Amino acid sequence: MNYKMMGRFISQILFIEGTLMLPPLCISLYCGEAMAVKGFVCTLILIFALAGIGYLLCRGAPSAFYAKEGLVCVAVCWIVMSLVGCLPFYISREIPKYVDALFEIVSGFTTTGASVVPEVEKLSKGIIYWRSFSHWIGGMGVLVFLLALAPSGKGTGFTMHLLRAESPGPDVGKLVPKMQNTAAILYIIYVVLTVLNVIFLVLGDMPLFEALCHAFGTAGTGGFGIKNDSLAGYSPYLQNVTTVFMILFGVNFSCYYLLLLRQWLGVFKDEELRLYLGIILGSIVLIVLNLRGYYDTLGETVRHAAFQVGSIITTTGYTTTNYDLWPTFSKTILLCLMVIGACAGSTGGGLKVARLLLLLKGLRRNIRQMLNPRKVEVVRNNGKVVDEKVLANTNAYLAAYMLILFILFTIISLDGYSVGTNLSAVLCTFNNIGPGLEAVGPICNFSIYSDLSTLALTWGMLAGRLEIFPMLVLFSKSTWSRN
Amino acid sequence: MNIIIAGDGKVGSTLTRQLTQEGYNVTVIDSDAKVLQSSVERYDVISVHGNCAAMRVLQQAGVMEADLLIAATSEDEINLLCCTTAHGLNPKLHTIARIRNPEYTEQIYKMRDIFGLSMAINPEKQAAAEIERLLKYPGFLRRDVFAKGRTEIVELRVDKNSKLLGVRLADMPGIIKCRVLICAVLRNGSALVPNSGDFTFQENDRIFVTAPTKDLTILLKNLGIITRRVRQVMVCGGGRVSFYLASALEHSGISVQIIEKDYDRCLDLSGMLPNTAIIHGDCSDLELLESEGVSQCDALVTMTGEDELNMIISLWAGSAGVPQVITKLGHASNRSIIDSLNLGSVVCPKELCVNNILRYVRAMQNQTGAAVSVHTIADGQVEAMEFLVDENTKHCGTQLKYLNPKSNVLLASITHGPKTEIPNGESMYHLGDTVVVVTTDRGAIRQLNDIFA
Incomplete structure (x- = not known):
C-alpha cells in the first residue's frame, strides 16, 4: 500500500475542498451571518493546516499505485472530505449534533439529498449554499475534478484506477487518450449543462441564489431543497424545467460527448439510453393512469407524475407533491425506480440502467443455455460483445447490493419504525435519492433515527455513491496486509 | 501473354497447370525450392526462388515484361505487398491478389487504386455466395450466372423419381412448360451435347439447363422438385x-x-x-x-x-x-468418384477461385470480341462463354436457321436488354446483345465469330 501517495491525494483533495468553501464564506460575510462565518473560518483553518501538513509529510511518494490503492484512496478521500466538510454545520451550531452534521454533508456529497434538518428555511444563506454546492461537487466526483486540474502521474496509467473507482457504471472507460482531457471534457459538459439550467430557472423569475442552489441539486442529482416543501411552491414552468434537467443529468455523459462529435446515430441507438427513456415514459403513463382523480386537471397530474418519476429514477429526490399520499401502485413503481437508478456514467445513483440491461441480457442468455447446454452465446451491448468478466462483476455487484441492503435494513430496524419506513429509508439513502415513504416521506426528514442508524445510513450513502466496492475493500483483510 | 504466379500452393499450381495448357508464358515464384522443383518438372514453366513481395525477386521474374501477376500465397499481406510493388514497377501490369481476411474487404474495395490491384479474390467469400445461391433455389446442384444475372445455366440430377426419367428431348417442353435449353448432359463421366429430339434421359444423368433467371421457379415447380423456401x-x-x-x-x-x-x-x-x-x-x-x-x-x-x-x-x-445437402471440399481432384456419391451439391472454394482467375485471364486475352466471362461446367468438360455482340460480329440480324455453326457448339441464350430468349431457328442477335455459347471443344472458341464453321 502506497500510503504516501494516498496522503498526497488526500491533502490535494482537502485543498480543493477548502477552496470550494470560500464562496459560501463570502456569502455569509455578505449577509452578516456571524455564526456561519465562524464555522467556515474555523473549518478553513483546519483544512489548510491539514492539507499543508499532509503535503509536507508526503513529499517524494513512490509512484507505485495500483487497483488496490485506487479503491482505498477513493474511499478514504471521500470519508476525510465528509468528516471535515460537515464542520461548518457543527461549529455554527445550525446542526447541533456532529453525527447529524456528518449525515447531512455525506447526504450532500453523495448527492442523496436526505436531510435531518427540520426547518430548512431557518438555515443561514452560506450554510444553505454549502449544503447545495456539496451536491455539485459530489455529482461528478472530486477526484475526477482533481484529475482534470492536475496532470497526475505523468503519463502513467494509474489514474484510471481512480476514475474507475469514483465514476458510476459497470464498465468505465476514457473518452480520449489522456486522462486529464477526459476529466476536463466531463467537467465542461457538467458545467455547461448546469449553467443552462440556471439560465432557464432565472428566466422563470427565480432569484439567482435560489436558481444556483436548485441547479446544483439538479446537476448532481442531489435533491436538497432550500424550502421546506422542496419545489412545490414554485411555478409549473420551473417545475417542468427541473424535470427536464433532472432527466438530462441522469443520461450517460459519454452520450453528450458523442453529440459533441456529431455522432447522432450512436446516441440514438444507445440501448441504455433507450431503456432509460422507455422506463421513464412507461412509468409516467402508468402513474398518470393510476392517479386519475387525485388532481384537478390531467395536465397537473402529468406534471406531478413526470416530475416525481424523473426525480426518483435519476435519484435526485426533489418533490412537488407529497407522493406518500398516492395510491400503493404508484408508490410501488417509485420504489422500483429507486432501485433501478440512472444511467451509468451520469451523476445519478442506484443500480444503474446499464447494469439492469446487462443483468436481464445475462439472464436471458442463461435461460437459453439451460435449454441447450451446448449453445455458445455472448452477451452484446450496443452491438459490442460484453466481456464475461464485466458480467461476472455485475452479478457480484447485485449480490453485494442485496447483502448491504439487508444488513442496513436490519440495523435500522432496531429503532422500531415500520417496515415500510425502514425499507424506504435504506433504499433512499443507499441509492442516493433522498426522501422515502411514510415517516421518512417527502414532508418528513431523517432526524427520527438514532445515532447508530444515522451512522449506518451515512455509510450506506457513501457505499451507494462509490458503487459499493471501495467501501467494502476497507473491511477486507488483504487490503491492509503487506503483500 | 506473360503471366507471373506468386505462390505455388494449391491454387497456384492448379492455375499453373491450366494456364500452361492454354499456351501462356508462365513464371512461378515461391519461397520453397522443393515445390518449385516439382512444378518445373511437371509443367512447362520457369521458376524464381524467393520472397515474391521483394522488388529484386519480382524483377528477376520479369515483372517489366509481364502482363499479369497473380498473387496467391497463403498470406494476405504478402499478396498485397507483392501486387503493390509489382504495380509500382510496371504500371501497365494487371494484378490479382487473393485476400481472405474479412477485415480487409472494405479497404480493398475502397483503396484498390492505391494498392495497385486489378482484382481481389476471396475464395471463401465466393464459396459462401455460391452456397447462398444454391440455397435460394434448392434442387439445383450448381448455378452459373450470365448476362448480369439474367441468364443462368443450372445443373440438375435425374434421379429415379424424376419426371424427366425416360423422357425424350422432343417431349420435354410438354412437361416443363417453359422455354429452356438442355446444353449438356454428363453421363458416366463424359459430357455430350444433345442435338437430336430422340435423346432420352437416363437415371443419374446430370443435365445442364440454360434458362432465364425468372423462369427458374417455374422450371423447378413443373419438374416436381419442391421449392419450399429454405428457412x-x-x-x-x-x-x-x-x-x-x-x-x-x-x-x-x-x-x-x-x-x-x-x-x-x-x-x-x-x-x-x-x-x-x-x-x-x-x-x-x-x-x-x-x-x-x-x-x-x-x-x-x-x-x-x-x-x-x-x-x-x-x-x-x-x-x-x-431436403438439401451441400458439401464443401478442399480438394476435389477426383471428381468422378465424388460424383458417384450422393453428396448433394459440391462446392470447392479453391476451384471457384481458379475458375474466377481463368475467367479474368481469358477475358484479358484479346480485348476485342473476347468472351466477357468463361465458365467451365460438367466437371470442366464443357465451356460456357458469354460474348457481347459488337461491330465485328458476323451475321447480325440473320435468323439462326440460315447459319452454319460448328458441330460441337451451341448458342444457348440471347439477352436483349432486360429480355432473355432461348434461341430457336427463327431467333437472331443484334448489335449490343449478350449471347451465351456452350461448347465441348475447350479453348477453341476465342471470339464469337469462331462458332461458325
Whole structure:
C-alpha cells in the first residue's frame, strides 16, 4: 500500500475542498451571518493546516499505485472530505449534533439529498449554499475534478484506477487518450449543462441564489431543497424545467460527448439510453393512469407524475407533491425506480440502467443455455460483445447490493419504525435519492433515527455513491496486509 | 501473354497447370525450392526462388515484361505487398491478389487504386455466395450466372423419381412448360451435347439447363422438385466460409445454426453473428446433429476442415432425408468418384477461385470480341462463354436457321436488354446483345465469330 501517495491525494483533495468553501464564506460575510462565518473560518483553518501538513509529510511518494490503492484512496478521500466538510454545520451550531452534521454533508456529497434538518428555511444563506454546492461537487466526483486540474502521474496509467473507482457504471472507460482531457471534457459538459439550467430557472423569475442552489441539486442529482416543501411552491414552468434537467443529468455523459462529435446515430441507438427513456415514459403513463382523480386537471397530474418519476429514477429526490399520499401502485413503481437508478456514467445513483440491461441480457442468455447446454452465446451491448468478466462483476455487484441492503435494513430496524419506513429509508439513502415513504416521506426528514442508524445510513450513502466496492475493500483483510 | 504466379500452393499450381495448357508464358515464384522443383518438372514453366513481395525477386521474374501477376500465397499481406510493388514497377501490369481476411474487404474495395490491384479474390467469400445461391433455389446442384444475372445455366440430377426419367428431348417442353435449353448432359463421366429430339434421359444423368433467371421457379415447380423456401439451415464447422454464409443468410432472414468444436472459435463467431445459434460440439457425433434438430432443417451444409468428415456427414444426411445437402471440399481432384456419391451439391472454394482467375485471364486475352466471362461446367468438360455482340460480329440480324455453326457448339441464350430468349431457328442477335455459347471443344472458341464453321 502506497500510503504516501494516498496522503498526497488526500491533502490535494482537502485543498480543493477548502477552496470550494470560500464562496459560501463570502456569502455569509455578505449577509452578516456571524455564526456561519465562524464555522467556515474555523473549518478553513483546519483544512489548510491539514492539507499543508499532509503535503509536507508526503513529499517524494513512490509512484507505485495500483487497483488496490485506487479503491482505498477513493474511499478514504471521500470519508476525510465528509468528516471535515460537515464542520461548518457543527461549529455554527445550525446542526447541533456532529453525527447529524456528518449525515447531512455525506447526504450532500453523495448527492442523496436526505436531510435531518427540520426547518430548512431557518438555515443561514452560506450554510444553505454549502449544503447545495456539496451536491455539485459530489455529482461528478472530486477526484475526477482533481484529475482534470492536475496532470497526475505523468503519463502513467494509474489514474484510471481512480476514475474507475469514483465514476458510476459497470464498465468505465476514457473518452480520449489522456486522462486529464477526459476529466476536463466531463467537467465542461457538467458545467455547461448546469449553467443552462440556471439560465432557464432565472428566466422563470427565480432569484439567482435560489436558481444556483436548485441547479446544483439538479446537476448532481442531489435533491436538497432550500424550502421546506422542496419545489412545490414554485411555478409549473420551473417545475417542468427541473424535470427536464433532472432527466438530462441522469443520461450517460459519454452520450453528450458523442453529440459533441456529431455522432447522432450512436446516441440514438444507445440501448441504455433507450431503456432509460422507455422506463421513464412507461412509468409516467402508468402513474398518470393510476392517479386519475387525485388532481384537478390531467395536465397537473402529468406534471406531478413526470416530475416525481424523473426525480426518483435519476435519484435526485426533489418533490412537488407529497407522493406518500398516492395510491400503493404508484408508490410501488417509485420504489422500483429507486432501485433501478440512472444511467451509468451520469451523476445519478442506484443500480444503474446499464447494469439492469446487462443483468436481464445475462439472464436471458442463461435461460437459453439451460435449454441447450451446448449453445455458445455472448452477451452484446450496443452491438459490442460484453466481456464475461464485466458480467461476472455485475452479478457480484447485485449480490453485494442485496447483502448491504439487508444488513442496513436490519440495523435500522432496531429503532422500531415500520417496515415500510425502514425499507424506504435504506433504499433512499443507499441509492442516493433522498426522501422515502411514510415517516421518512417527502414532508418528513431523517432526524427520527438514532445515532447508530444515522451512522449506518451515512455509510450506506457513501457505499451507494462509490458503487459499493471501495467501501467494502476497507473491511477486507488483504487490503491492509503487506503483500 | 506473360503471366507471373506468386505462390505455388494449391491454387497456384492448379492455375499453373491450366494456364500452361492454354499456351501462356508462365513464371512461378515461391519461397520453397522443393515445390518449385516439382512444378518445373511437371509443367512447362520457369521458376524464381524467393520472397515474391521483394522488388529484386519480382524483377528477376520479369515483372517489366509481364502482363499479369497473380498473387496467391497463403498470406494476405504478402499478396498485397507483392501486387503493390509489382504495380509500382510496371504500371501497365494487371494484378490479382487473393485476400481472405474479412477485415480487409472494405479497404480493398475502397483503396484498390492505391494498392495497385486489378482484382481481389476471396475464395471463401465466393464459396459462401455460391452456397447462398444454391440455397435460394434448392434442387439445383450448381448455378452459373450470365448476362448480369439474367441468364443462368443450372445443373440438375435425374434421379429415379424424376419426371424427366425416360423422357425424350422432343417431349420435354410438354412437361416443363417453359422455354429452356438442355446444353449438356454428363453421363458416366463424359459430357455430350444433345442435338437430336430422340435423346432420352437416363437415371443419374446430370443435365445442364440454360434458362432465364425468372423462369427458374417455374422450371423447378413443373419438374416436381419442391421449392419450399429454405428457412432453417444447419452448418457443420465454423470456418471462414461458414461465417460469410451465416452473415449472408442472417441478412435474408434465414435462421442458421453453426456447429463448431473449438470453444474459442464459437465465442468469436457468437460475437460476430448476433442472430445465429452457435453450438459447441463435434460434428462427427451424429447424435449431436440429431439432438440439435437436423431433421427439422431445410438444408445441411458441411464445411468442416476435413473433406472425409464432410462427405460422411453429407452421405448420412442424404440418407436421413435432409431436403438439401451441400458439401464443401478442399480438394476435389477426383471428381468422378465424388460424383458417384450422393453428396448433394459440391462446392470447392479453391476451384471457384481458379475458375474466377481463368475467367479474368481469358477475358484479358484479346480485348476485342473476347468472351466477357468463361465458365467451365460438367466437371470442366464443357465451356460456357458469354460474348457481347459488337461491330465485328458476323451475321447480325440473320435468323439462326440460315447459319452454319460448328458441330460441337451451341448458342444457348440471347439477352436483349432486360429480355432473355432461348434461341430457336427463327431467333437472331443484334448489335449490343449478350449471347451465351456452350461448347465441348475447350479453348477453341476465342471470339464469337469462331462458332461458325
